[in-house]
Amino acid sequence: MPEHHEILDFLLLLALIVAAAKAGGWLSLRAGQPAVLGELLAGVVLGPSVLDLLGRGPFAGEAQSAGVFLLANLGVVLLMFVAGLETDLEQMRRVGKVAVAAGVAGVAAPLLLGLAVTLPFGFDLTRSLFMGIVLTATSVSITVQTLIELGQLSSKEGVTLLGAAVVDDVIALIVLSVFLALTTGGAGPAAEGGGAGGGLGLAAVAGRMALYFAAALLLGRLVRPLLARAAGAPVSEGLLAATLLLVLLYAWAAEAGGGVAAITGAYLAGVLVGQAGFRHEVEQRLRAFIYALLVPVFFVSIGLQTNARALTPADVPLALAVVAAAIAGKVVGCGGGARLAGFTGREALRIGVGMISRGEVGLIIASIGLATGLLEARGFAIMVIMVLATTVVTPPLLRAVFPRRPLTEEEAVREAFKEEPERQGRRRRDGGRRR
Numbered sequence: 380m381p382e383h384h385e386i387l388d389f390l391l392l393l394a395l396i397v398a399a400a401k402a403g404g405w406l407s408l409r410a411g412q413p414a415v416l417g418e419l420l421a422g423v424v425l426g427p428s429v430l431d432l433l434g435r436g437p438f439a440g441e442a443q444s445a446g447v448f449l450l451a452n453l454g455v456v457l458l459m460f461v462a463g464l465e466t467d468l469e470q471m472r473r474v475g476k477v478a479v480a481a482g483v484a485g486v487a488a489p490l491l492l493g494l495a496v497t498l499p500f501g502f503d504l505t506r507s508l509f510m511g512i513v514l515t516a517t518s519v520s521i522t523v524q525t526l527i528e529l530g531q532l533s534s535k536e537g538v539t540l541l542g543a544a545v546v547d548d549v550i551a552l553i554v555l556s557v558f559l560a561l562t563t564g565g566a567g568p569a570a571e572g573g574g575a576g577g578g579l580g581l582a583a584v585a586g587r588m589a590l591y592f593a594a595a596l597l598l599g600r601l602v603r604p605l606l607a608r609a610a611g612a613p614v615s616e617g618l619l620a621a622t623l624l625l626v627l628l629y630a631w632a633a634e635a636g637g638g639v640a641a642i643t644g645a646y647l648a649g650v651l652v653g654q655a656g657f658r659h660e661v662e663q664r665l666r667a668f669i670y671a672l673l674v675p676v677f678f679v680s681i682g683l684q685t686n687a688r689a690l691t692p693a694d695v696p697l698a699l700a701v702v703a704a705a706i707a708g709k710v711v712g713c714g715g716g717a718r719l720a721g722f723t724g725r726e727a728l729r730i731g732v733g734m735i736s737r738g739e740v741g742l743i744i745a746s747i748g749l750a751t752g753l754l755e756a757r758g759f760a761i762m763v764i765m766v767l768a769t770t771v772v773t774p775p776l777l778r779a780v781f782p783r784r785p786l787t788e789e790e791a792v793r794e795a796f797k798e799e800p801e802r803q804g805r806r807r808r809d810g811g812r813r814r
Contacts, residue, residue, distance in 0.1 A: 388437040426684065428687035484712040492707060517735075518740045522777060539722075556633075556638070689760055701762075701764075729777075
């Protein structure tokens with residue numbers, strides 16, 4: 380049991396983390412960047428790179444850092460659940476082969492490029508492969524925000540980007556799960572030379588994963604009646620409690636029983652709940668709490684684990700090479716896949732650029748690597764730099780390749796009426812100055 384003063388210190392620590400995350404997010408939005416960038420940078424400032432908050436004063440105890448990282452891991456699980464909840468399977472079917480081709484190629488190309496650029500810098504095959512897997516991730520939340528500003532979210536490329544991102548993430552999670560099972564046996568530090576952790580061969584790993592997915596999908600048929608019963612039960616927040624029970628059990632069973640990452644189970648639970656027809660009710664109840672506390676703690680915790688001082692001037696070429704591979708991997712991979720599936724060159728380029736940002740998915744995979752020993756401090760810091768760089772470059776690149784949609788007649792009239800009072804106000808101010 381923690382001492383009473385440790386509990387009080389932990390409450391103060393959480394208050395500082397949330398305040399720093401929200402302040403960083405606000406400043407980032409003011410600068411025209413997504414909030415996640417500011418939250419990450421807030422964590423870097425609080426971490427060993429600058430202030431080393433968890434190494435000072437009342438926050439230096441192991442219990443404090445353990446509490447933060449437990450909450451951060453819960454945030455990861457629920458964040459992936461929300462991602463699954465928002466997955467539109469019908470939309471994926473509509474975009475068809477282009478989204479699938481872009482998603483598949485968008486995993487293969489960054490993986491190979493990541494392997495190619497890290498091996499020459501002294502990383503062994505296992506760690507180089509994992510760094511390539513981190514590069515396979517994508518997050519289109521920043522892309523979606525930019526496309527809304529450009530009026531292009533409902534365009535052919537916008538819809539395809541959403542479908543390709545889902546395909547990309549699902550494949551990346553499966554690749555991650557297989558890799559973790561083969562190198563760590565599903566948990567524990569990575570074996571230095573790779574190979575099948577815990578004596579599991581590839582066939583055994585594949586069978587274990589197949590059994591998990593089969594059981595999870597079979598039980599998924601019971602999700603709708605169970606949640607409907609919970610929603611009508613005479614208890615407080617019965618629907619939300621049943622949903623949380625489902626996602627926690629799916630996440631636990633994924634890693635403990637199926638040998639796949641817990642976030643994969645959380646994502647699958649989100650898809651099942653969304654398809655059962657409870658997406659809006661669950662999202663309204665859960666989203667506010669996740670984004671008010673758990674997600675800020677997660678993003679700041681990434682910075683708290685990032686030690687920029689671990690990088691030396693000799694690491695700068697590696698960081699630049701990894702960032703270049705991350706950008707080129709998506710542009711060439713996703714864009715090339717879309718081009719082969721029938722898009723024009725310009726449309727394919729837009730798909731590739733829209734998939735550049737790694738966002739929270741890249742951070743989640745990188746943090747798993749740090750926890751399992753597949754990434755050391757140096758490699759983890761470089762992965763965070765890659766995530767930050769791809770987050771920053773995506774909006775301006777999208778603005779460069781996407782034309783602004785011409786206003787419709789109705790929108791033009793609305794804009795004209797909106798601007799008329801502004802012109803009258805300027806004329807009155809100018810007249811006042813002349814007098």
